[in-house]
Amino acid sequence: MAPDNEAAGGGAGGGGGVAVVGAGLAGCLLAVLLGRRGIEVTVYERRPDPxxxxAEQGRSINLAISARGLAALEQVGLRDHALKQALPMHGRMVHPRGGEPNFQPYSADGGRAINSIGRAELNRSLLETAEATPGVRLVFSRRVTGVDTKAGALLLEDPAGRSSTEPADVVLAGDGAYSxxxxxxxxxxDTDFLEHGYKELTVPPRDGGFALDPDALHIWPRGTSMMIALPNLDRSFxxxxxxxxxxxxVLDxxxxxxxxxxxxxxxxxxLMPGLVEDYGRNPVGSLVTVRCWPWVRYGDxxxxxxxxxxxxxxVPFFGQGANCAFEDCIEIDRCLTETDGHWPRALSLYQERRKANTDAIAEMALDNFVEMRDRVSSPVYRAKQAATHALERRLAGRYVSRYELxxxxxxxxxxxxxxxxxxNRVLAGSAAGAAGALVLSLRILRRRSRR
Structure with missing residues (x-):
């Protein structure tokens, strides 16, 4: 547990205020939430104002915003605005090797969708909201290189390499996987890297329209690898x-x-006239899972x-990276309310509540990679999914798939x-009971037929 020490980032610290490191999606959302609480916040971003x-080219990986992210954006009045920037995807369109594409809906009724939105567009909206929030200050082109928790100071570097410090009582670091x-x-x-990397390509509009079905997340599963495509508002993918x-x-x-x-x-x-140029120009990114503890450090x-x-x-294979980070921000805000704004207690609660959840989605995301690159093209998988959706329809609210949850x-x-x-245990028990009842009925019928 945190020390009950106001100076350790509490309400009566050294006068440095609250610093958010990183003006990405989570950093901006958190700054807005804190600003609306009347807290003075300075957001530091190493890159120029996007x-x-x-925005950086070739490293976006379109976001798939779903229920968790939308609930968080609702808290700052951006849910409807984000949906206007997004395209709903009601399922996967699987492009198997040597076969016809097949559509696999995400929900049992086919009515639910995840939302494809460009990272840059959502980040712009959050930046503008943060900038318009009283008490929030954005500082670009200042790289945070570390924190001196004893002195209560951020260590900074400008584009010319000059070092400086800024006082801070509370530092909330959303500066990414390589923080x-x-x-x-x-x-x-530990930091676990997949042996896989990623590279971005583009399918441009075709004759003024979408070249592929825009109501789907497209997947080309190839066993140990895959390609995906998400639609954009400009009708590209x-x-x-x-x-x-x-x-x-190898492709040199x-x-x-x-x-x-x-x-x-x-x-x-x-459908990709710029394929060769995109392939040569865009970098190969890394895919990483970060597991660390503790998330909170208390200094003098x-x-x-x-x-x-x-x-x-x-890893991005359940589309939950941004959704999960947004939940962190909401939890910090909730913990501040529960502790009457006492930072040490609030952040202690935050990390205790969130750690198990983030470990769980990390494992599910890794498993979903195998599903997307391999299982989705299997007839057995498709039959299993059809059976799952049938159960969801028949046992509404009692049987829900992992994807839905x-x-x-x-x-x-x-x-x-x-x-x-x-x-699944309940279902197996019910099936066993039904099978037992069927066997008993058959025995009774046989006995009667012998009389």
Whole structure:
């Protein structure tokens, strides 16, 4: 537990106020929530203002905002605005090797959807909301290199490499999977890299319309690898390759790139006139899972907490990275309310409540990678999914799939695996009971027929 020490980032600290590190999705949302509480917040971002400089190219991985993210955005009045920037995807369109595409709805009734939205567009909306919130100050092109918890100071560096410090009583670090703040705190834990990397490509509009069905998240499963495509408002698709990193180096000439895609992704390769250029220009990104503990450090001068990817980066295969980070922000805000604004107690509650949930979604995201790249093209998998949806329709509210619980509810992630196990046990018991009753009935009928 945290020390009951106001100076450790509490209400009467050294006068440095609250600093949020990282002006990404989570950092901006948290700044808005805190600003609306009347807390003075300074947000530090190492990059230039993306509204001026533009977003980084080739590293976006479109977001799939679902129930958890929408609930968080509702808290700052951005839910409807975000949905206007998004396109609903009601299921997966699976493009098997050598077969026709097949649509697999996400929900039993086909009515629920996850929402494709560009990271840059959502970040812009959150930045503008933060900038308009009284008490919130945005500082760009200032890289936070660490925190001196004893002195209560952020360690900063400007684009010219000049170092400086700024006082801070509370530091909330949302500076991503490669967090400099986390590195300076050296918590216990590990950083696991997949052998796979990712590269972004584009399917442009075709004759002024979508080249693929915009109501689906498209998947080209290829066993140990895959490609996905998500629709954009401009009628393009953002495609992402998820391949073993060694495979990217093999395609080292334009001819090899074109030939490989014509063989392995023939239905979409012809829709990508800029394929060779995109492939050569866009970098290969890494896929990482971060597990660390504790997330909160209490010093004599400052209290520091990690959130979002800085605390628990996950792979993107359940579309929950941003949704999960938004839940962190909501939990911090909730804990401040419960503790009457006492930062040490609030952040202690926050990390205790969130850790099990983030561990759970990290494991589910890794498992969903195998499902997307391999299982979805199997006839057995499709039959199982059809049976699952039939059960959901027949046992509404009593039998719910894992996908529904993750994407279309706000049930804590940590409760989902046990919920699935319980309902499967009940179902197995019911099936066994029904089978026993059938066997008994058959025996009775045989006895009667012998009389």
């Amino acid at each position: 509204r001026v400089a533009g 400099a703040v986390r590195a300076s705190l050296r918590p216990d834990g 953002t495609c992402t390759l998820f391949w073993p990193k060694s495979d990217f180096d 000439t334009p001819d090899r790139v074109a030939a490989y895609f014509a063989e392995h992704y023939p239905d979409v390769a012809k 001068g400052a209290i520091v907490a990690l959130l979002g990817d800085a605390a628990h980066a996950i 993750v994407s279309f509810s706000t049930m804590p992630y940590a409760e989902i695996p046990s919920r699935i196990r319980r309902q």
